[in-house]
Amino acid sequence: MIAEYSSLSGEIAAFPLFIKSRNDGRLVCKASRHNNTDIQSSLSQGLDLKVIVPVEDVTIAPHPASETVWEGQTLSLQCRESRGTYVSYEWLRNERPYDTTGDTLIIHRLSVQHTGNYTCVASNRFNDTMTFSCSDVISVQVKEYVSKPEISLEVVKLGDAGFRAIVTCRSLKGSPLITFSLLNDTDVITKNTTEGTSAIFHVPVELNRVTGRVRCNASNEGNWVLSEPVNLTGDLSATPMEVIALVFCGFLLMVIVGASCFLFWSTKRRNNSWKHGINHEIQSDAMPRMNFPADVSFKPQTVEMKTFIVNFAD
Structure with a gap:
């Protein structure tokens, strides 16, 4: 009552x-x-x-309580107000409306796409009067587990100091910090913690001698993955790029040699033709030239021989 x-x-x-x-x-x-x-x-x-009690003092209660979560987890954000009745709720992510209603926002199977700044807007209406209250921004950072690393190695000569294998461990994704370890069977040879998604290790090797199989191990936040194994050996076999470079250099050398031979042959032939032309001109100039009248016939003629006796008086 x-x-x-x-x-x-x-x-x-x-x-x-x-x-x-x-x-x-x-x-x-x-x-x-x-x-x-x-x-x-x-x-x-x-x-x-x-x-109708005007809405006041809106806050967001996240679960898990940490603003940093990992992909695959479930995130719950609850909008709470200190006072207010008949309240409507609107969720914003990066200041854009998020497709959900109600005082609780639940996101299953988090991914990096869910990273952003979340805000809850609570409101109620009395006749034509609308009352709003916005929560503080809560920043959600979704981190990625490191992916399976790929391993590659290159052997280089260190002058007279022997040979060294440069081993590269690389993952396609992963949030820092990431710890890369180089394993020989189950023993850790060396490791490196980095903010990037790759690490480089230098390991001494002997030429053409297999010293064992090595793997890369990558881990962050309790998650760890292994690469496929490779043989750690001092093999100086050429890489695909080096093979291409060698083939190109060989082809270029063949072109240069062929062009040189063709140029030599062409020059020699030109010189021979020039010498033959000079000799022909010299022979032509050495022959006597005879000028004959135009009406002179070169047909055989009958020649009559006559003898004249001339007496001289004393």
Whole structure:
């Protein structure tokens, strides 16, 4: 019972109330005869009373409590207000509406795409008056587990100091810090913790001698993965790029030699042709030249021989 009123002359009962949030709900008026139980009491129709309390002091309660979570986990964000009734909720991620309703945001199987700044906006309305309250921004950082690393090695000569294998361990993804370890069977040869997704190790080797199989181990936040094994050997065999470079150099050398031979042959032939032309001109200039009249015939002619005797007087 909220209040009671006694009417002696049949006047309408009026109940002055100081409304509080606990008064929210259905109100019913009950009328009964005072001190007379023979008359049955009667009840009025119900009246739904909405007590609107402006929303205030909105906060977000995350679970897990840490703002840093790992991919695959489930994240729960609950919007809480210190006071307020008939509250509506809107979630924002990076200041853009997030497709969800209600006071609790649940994200299953987190991924890096869920990284961002989350805000809860709580509001309620009284007639034409809208009341808003925004929570502080909560930053969610979703970290990635390191992926299976790939291992590669290259052998280099160190002058007179022998040979060294440069071993590279590389993962495609992973949030720092990542610890890379170089393993020989089950023993750790060396390790390196880095903020990147790769690490380089230098290991002494002997030429053309297999010293064992090695693997890369990558780990972060309790997660660890192994690479495929490779033989650690001082093999100076060329890499694919080196093979291509050697083939190209050989082809280029063949082109240079062929061009040189062709140029030599062409020059020699040109010189021989020049010398033959000079000799021909010299022979032509050395022969006597005879000029004959145009009417002279070179056909055979009959020549008559006559003898003349000449006497000279004393």
